[in-house]
Structures are given as C-alpha cells and as structure tokens.
Amino acid sequence: MLHCLNGSAAFLTTDFSRGEQTGFEEETNMVTHQGNPVSKGAAVGRVYKYVPYQAVVEQTGIRPEQAEEELAAYRAARERAGAELSAMRERLGEGDADKAAILGAHAEILADPALDEMVSGLIRDEYYNAKWAVDRAFSKFIKMLSRVKDDMIRERIADMKDVRLRLLRSCDGAGEVNLGALTEPVVVVAQDLFPSDTASLKREMVLAIVTEVGGATSHTAIIARSYEIPALLGVSGAMDLLTDGQVVGVDAIDGVLATDLSPEETAALEKKGEACRIHALETRKYQGAEPVTGDGVRIDVELNIGSASPEELEAACFTDGVGLFRSEFLYMGRDTLPGEDEQVEIYTRVLKAFEGRPVTLRTLDIGGDKKLDCLELPKEENPFLGNRALRLCFTYPEIFKTQLRAALRAAVAGDLWIMFPMVGSMDDIRRAKAALREAEEELKAEGKPFGPVKTGIMIEIPSIALIADMAVREVDFASIGTNDLCQYATAVDRMNPAVSAYYQKYHPAMFRLIRTVVETFNRAGKPICVCGELGGDELAAAVLVGLGMRKLSMGRAFVAQTKKMITGMTISRAREIACKVCDMETAAEIQEYLTSELRDIL
Ligand code: PEP
Ligand code: MG
Numbered sequence: 001m002l003h004c005l006n007g008s009a010a011f012l013t014t015d016f017s018r019g020e021q022t023g024f025e026e027e028t029n030m031v032t033h034q035g036n037p038v039s040k041g042a043a044v045g046r047v048y049k050y051v052p053y054q055a056v057v058e059q060t061g062i063r064p065e066q067a068e069e070e071l072a073a074y075r076a077a078r079e080r081a082g083a084e085l086s087a088m089r090e091r092l093g094e095g096d097a098d099k100a101a102i103l104g105a106h107a108e109i110l111a112d113p114a115l116d117e118m119v120s121g122l123i124r125d126e127y128y129n130a131k132w133a134v135d136r137a138f139s140k141f142i143k144m145l146s147r148v149k150d151d152m153i154r155e156r157i158a159d160m161k162d163v164r165l166r167l168l169r170s171c172d173g174a175g176e177v178n179l180g181a182l183t184e185p186v187v188v189v190a191q192d193l194f195p196s197d198t199a200s201l202k203r204e205m206v207l208a209i210v211t212e213v214g215g216a217t218s219h220t221a222i223i224a225r226s227y228e229i230p231a232l233l234g235v236s237g238a239m240d241l242l243t244d245g246q247v248v249g250v251d252a253i254d255g256v257l258a259t260d261l262s263p264e265e266t267a268a269l270e271k272k273g274e275a276c277r278i279h280a281l282e283t284r285k286y287q288g289a290e291p292v293t294g295d296g297v298r299i300d301v302e303l304n305i306g307s308a309s310p311e312e313l314e315a316a317c318f319t320d321g322v323g324l325f326r327s328e329f330l331y332m333g334r335d336t337l338p339g340e341d342e343q344v345e346i347y348t349r350v351l352k353a354f355e356g357r358p359v360t361l362r363t364l365d366i367g368g369d370k371k372l373d374c375l376e377l378p379k380e381e382n383p384f385l386g387n388r389a390l391r392l393c394f395t396y397p398e399i400f401k402t403q404l405r406a407a408l409r410a411a412v413a414g415d416l417w418i419m420f421p422m423v424g425s426m427d428d429i430r431r432a433k434a435a436l437r438e439a440e441e442e443l444k445a446e447g448k449p450f451g452p453v454k455t456g457i458m459i460e461i462p463s464i465a466l467i468a469d470m471a472v473r474e475v476d477f478a479s480i481g482t483n484d485l486c487q488y489a490t491a492v493d494r495m496n497p498a499v500s501a502y503y504q505k506y507h508p509a510m511f512r513l514i515r516t517v518v519e520t521f522n523r524a525g526k527p528i529c530v531c532g533e534l535g536g537d538e539l540a541a542a543v544l545v546g547l548g549m550r551k552l553s554m555g556r557a558f559v560a561q562t563k564k565m566i567t568g569m570t571i572s573r574a575r576e577i578a579c580k581v582c583d584m585e586t587a588a589e590i591q592e593y594l595t596s597e598l599r600d601i602l
Contacts (some may be wrong), residue, residue: 029260029388030249031132033235035210036500037252038221040280041230042273044266045207047246048186049239050193053177055168057135060238063129068125074130077170082110084166084176105156107162115141131171138164157335182206187248193220203227208250210257212238215494215503216533223306226555230273232257234497261553264588286564288318299545301562302360302553304531308346313353315556321357321555323479324419324531325350328365329370337374337399338525343406349416360479360531360553361407362458363432364399365389365421369495384493387421390432397435404439411451419479423457423464429474432457460484460532465513468520478521479553482532486510504587505534506594511543511582519549530552538602539594541565546578568601 062070074548087105109115115137122133142160169177174496179188182205182409189210206229214220214233224231230252235241236259242248249269253276261269291301302323305312307330330338330346338346352358365374367380367388380386394399407418420432433455443450459465460481471478482505487494489510504510514530521528529551535542536554538561544552545566552562577597584590595602 028262028267031259033257035232035235035255035257036215037255038216038233039229040253041276042253043183043207043230044249044269044270047242047244047248049244050188050190053169055165056371057131059132060129062129066128067124067127070130071120074123077167080207081166081170105159106163109159120497121391131168134167187250187599190244191239209249210238212236213497215250225557228557251313256488283564284560287560289563289567291563291566293566297571299566300551301559304553304555308349316353317546321354322359323529325361328370331372335374341404344409347407347410348413351410351416356414358417360417360419362419362421363403364393388429390420396576400435401439404436405443407437407449408443411453412449417454417456419456419458421458424461425471429457430521458594459517462489468517472520472524472526477527479529479531480514480517482530482534490515506587506590509585510551515547515582522548536562538562538565539598542569542574542598543578543581546574565601
C-alpha cells in the first residue's frame with residue numbers, strides 16, 4: 001500500500017537514475033512529504049533536530065549543607081564544558097586556525113581564576129544554586145567589559161556569552177547544540193536556520209538540511225548550495241513529524257522527504273544521490289574554463305561571497321572578480337558592530353586576493369530575513385517591505401559612515417566597487433552618494449589615504465528597474481538582484497513556503513524587466529551584471545547572455561555549470577532563445593522550453 005501524504009515516490013525515477021524503474025512502488029510503506037528542493041542532491045540519514053539551546057536560569061538557592069555538593073556539580077559541569085572545547089579543537093583540521101583561536105579563547109575564559117572564584121564564592125558563601133551563580137558572575141564580567149571603550153576588549157563579550165551558555169547547558173547535563181559540534185553525519189532538521197547557524201556548520205557532518213520555512217533564495221538555501229549540501233526547505237511541520245535519530249530520505253532533486261523507507265527505496269535514493277554527485281563532478285571540470293562562447297564572446301563570471309575566509313577567497317583563481325560581497329555577514333553572530341579598522345582589514349584581504357580584478361562590496365543589507373545580535377531592530381509587520389538595507393543605513397548614519405570610510409580606505413589595495421542595496425528611487429541614489437562624499441571629505445580632512453571607487457546600485461525593486469534610463473546617469477554600474485526583484489515584482493514573500501509556488505524566477509515579467517535594464521546600461525556603455533540566484537542558474541544564463549548580459553555573478557557552487565553553459569553556447573543562439581522566452585506567457589512554459597532546448601549543453 002502506498003502512503004503518500006503530500007507527495008509521491010517521485011525519487012524512484014529521475015534523470016539521474018537514468019529512468020530505471022525499481023518496480024516496488026506498489027508495496028511501499030514509505031510516507032512522503034513535499035518540500036522545496038533548493039540545493040540539489042539526495043541522501044539517507046538519521047535526523048538531528050536542531051533547536052538552539054535555551055537556558056532557564058532560576059534563583060532557587062540552596063541550604064548551607066548542600067553547598068559542597070553544588071560546588072562539586074558546578075566543577076563537574078565546568079570540566080565537561082572544557083572537555084567539549086578541547087574535543088572541538090582536536091577535531092579541527094589544518095586551515096581552521098581562526099576557529100581554533102576562538103575555541104582557545106573560550107577555553108581561557110572557562111579557566112579564568114577570577115571568574116571561577118566568583119562563581120565558587122557565590123555558591124560556597126552565599127548559597128546560590130550553581131546556574132544562578134554562573135549567570136551572575138558572567139553577567140557581572142560582561143557588564144564590566146561593555147563599559148570599556150576599546151573595541152577589541154568589547155568583542156570579548158560575545159565570547160563570554162558563548163561560554164556562559166556552554167556552562168549553563170553543561171550544568172543542565174545537556175549535550176552540544178550548535179551545528180559546528182556535530183560528530184557524525186546527520187540530516188539537520190530545523191524550524192529555520194539563521195545565516196549565523198549555517199555559517200558555523202561543518203560540511204562533512206551534514207548529509208542534508210530540512211527546514212520548515214525558507215524558500216529558494218533564503219540565506220539557508222544560498223549557503224546550502226555553496227556547500228553543496230542537499231537541502232529541502234519549506235517542509236511544513238517537519239519538527240513535529242520527525243524524531244531525533246529517525247532514518248529519513250531527503251530527495252532534494254524532486255522535493256520529497258520520505259520516512260519508513262524499505263531497503264530497496266533506501267538503495268534507490270542513495271543511487272540517485274550518487275548519480276547527482278557524479279553529474280556534479282563532471283560539471284565541475286568546467287570550473288577553470290575560460291568563459292567564452294562558441295563564437296568568441298567573453299562573459300565575465302564573478303563570485304558572490306559572504307566573508308573573507310580562505311575557503312571563499314580560494315575561488316579567486318577561477319573567477320573574474322567579486323560581483324557581490326554580502327558584507328552583512330561580517331556583522332552577524334557578534335555582540336558588537338565591526339569597527340572601521342577591522343572592516344578595512346577584511347576588505348583589503350579580499351581586494352588583495354583578487355589582485356586588481358573588481359571587488360563589488362555591497363553595503364550593509366540587513367532587515368528582511370537578516371537580523372543582527374549587535375543591533376536590536378524594532379519588530380515590523382512586513383520586514384521585507386520595511387526599514388531594510390539602504391533605508392536602515394539612512395536610519396543609522398554612523399553605522400553607514402563607518403562602513404563607507406572603511407571601504408574607501410581599503411580601496412587603495414585594489415579595484416573597489418561600492419554597491420547600494422534596495423534602491424527604490426533617484427533620491428535613494430543621491431542620498432547614498434552624498435553619504436559617500438561625506439565620508440571622503442572626512443578622510444581628506446583627517447589626512448587618511450583612500451582610494452578611488454566606482455559607485456553603483458542593486459536593481460532589485462521594480463521602481464528602479466523601470467527608471468533605469470534615469471538611474472544609469474547617476475551611477476557607474478548596476479547589478480540586478482533577481483532574488484528580491486522576483487519577490488517585489490511578483491509580490492511573493494521569498495521566505496514564505498505557503499506561497500513558494502508563486503515565487504517564479506522564470507516569470508516572463510522577470511526577463512522583460514531584465515531586458516529593459518540590460519539594454520539601458522549597454523546603451524550607456526556602463527557595466528551591468530546579475531548577482532541574484534538567476535545569475536548562476538544554468539537555464540537562465542542562456543537567456544541573460546541572449547539579452548545582452550556580459551557579466552554574471554554567482555556562488556562558487558554555480559561557477560562550473562555556468563561556464564559549461566557559456567562555452568557550449570553561441571551569441572546568435574542565445575539571442576534567439578532570449579527572444580522566444582520574452583514572448584512566452586508562463587514560467588512553466590519557459591522552464592520547459594529551456595530544459596528541452598538546452599539539453600545538449602546541460
Ligand atoms: C538579490 O536580492 O538578488 C540579492 C543578490 O541580494 P540578497 O539575496 O542578499 O537579498
Ligand atoms: Mg537582495
């Protein structure tokens with residue numbers, strides 16, 4: 001009997017399994033649920049339900065005769081926490097020096113005699129329960145540190161909070177909860193993952209990701225793709241449906257989450273995952289290829305990055321620059337804002353890695369699904385339509401100014417392009433440029449060296465796309481953020497799984513909007529790029545090139561497939577394809593046409 005709640009046993013036959021039928025569809029007990037496959041692949045593994053640890057701290061107090069026992073419990077918890085940190089450090093491979101340094105600092109905090117004495121004293125002399133004592137002692141130190149003006153010292157606050165939580169959790173006898181601490185490969189299931197969660201995960205320990213919320217352009221999806229982790233998002237009720245340790249099948253090709261798989265079904269899914277990996281390996285051979293079309297036109301392939309980590313910068317050797325540096329990731333997962341000098345150092349590192357090729361730094365883009373610990377923002381009814389990105393920078397001019405000053409100072413090290421996100425009007429462009437001029441004036445007055453920069457905008461709100469002919473006069477370049485452009489053009493919340501079917505990246509309106517913008521910028525002789533997910537979409541790449549796009553920017557995971565498409569394409573064929581696509585009526589029609597038309601290259 002077939003139990004399909006919301007889906008089908010679609011993963012039994014696919015392109016990747018070469019259409020082989022296994023013939024057991026009628027006898028399966030498998031239960032399936034639909035999800036949105038946002039990072040291709042398939043895996044079978046045990047569920048690990050990720051819930052960030054919530055420590056409950058109550059002042060219960062103890063009787064004097066319990067003090068020794070409580071003290072011993074605290075010491076044991078401290079020892080366990082120390083052992084966790086040592087084990088984590090041992091597990092780190094070479095090239096993880098930054099992570100090792102953080103863990104080392106945490107071990108030092110844990111071993112700090114002054115802190116230890118304060119906690120012990122509160123238990124021994126004032127008869128506080130261990131958790132309350134830990135919380136009080138750490139809070140006192142954190143308060144002291146927050147008064148210090150030195151940025152470096154203030155940054156230790158985040159480490160103190162981290163260690164406090166580790167110790168409180170250890171007092172509860174609970175195990176590790178962050179994704180970086182996984183010790184065996186699992187399928188991570190969560191209500192949602194924030195960018196800072198996904199940034200900490202270890203690739204080899206995550207077989208697949210399943211979340212209840214999040215769409216194809218959520219940051220979880222972007223990071224899953226960059227790590228090549230199969231990911232199925234928008235599986236409603238996943239946390240309630242699944243239990244820790246349960247074996248599940250994740251088919252992030254056809255969008256199916258399956259439980260109660262038979263051995264044959266498990267084997268079929270594993271085979272499908274393997275076929276997908278082999279196809280990816282074949283495609284990866286194109287990574288270092290020169291992106292020139294069959295008729296000799298060079299298309300620049302640039303990179304989207306979120307940090308200056310060695311792993312991200314490694315891709316410098318096979319890309320033409322950075323088309324999108326999502327600078328907001330530098331602000332995440334910390335309790336203090338990054339200072340000017342720190343930012344100068346990071347931007348300089350990226351510029352140097354790209355050795356004179358353009359590096360497009362997008363100024364802080366928070367709000368929407370991106371939150372900061374170091375900046376509390378008021379709750380909004382519609383955050384994606386709210387005080388987001390550039391608007392937020394206008395609200396916090398000092399934060400904006402710090403970033404602009406840092407960018408200008410770093411620009412002496414290479415070819416820096418500054419790009420403003422969420423631009424909706426000419427006023428926005430002029431105001432952002434005025435802030436940049438002000439930062440320049442300040443640096444000039446202080447006698448601080450700074451380099452020349454290009455100034456550009458993201459085109460992700462239809463209002464600016466429709467006045468591209470005017471915007472182009474005010475800027476040096478533009479880049480189309482198709483993730484948000486699709487969200488705003490089609491009025492679909494990109495994070496809401498309930499409406500994900502309406503989020504149609506191949507909507508004809510998207511290609512028409514892009515056509516308007518690319519033609520305008522090409523006429524003006526100014527660089528235009530696509531840096532949203534469509535830029536690394538192999539089907540869309542053919543259309544974009546056909547519309548006149550000569551620069552595409554994407555996550556590292558898409559470089560090879562895009563180069564494969566470019567090298568297998570000619571401009572005349574791409575033009576023909578683009579022409580047909582712009583006359584089609586629906587996204588489904590376009591997708592079907594492109595999949596069939598481009599089969600020889602895919
Ligand atoms: C976009 O909107 O297409 C984009 C690149 O920005 P983000 O995905 O970071 O919002
Ligand atoms: Mg955007």
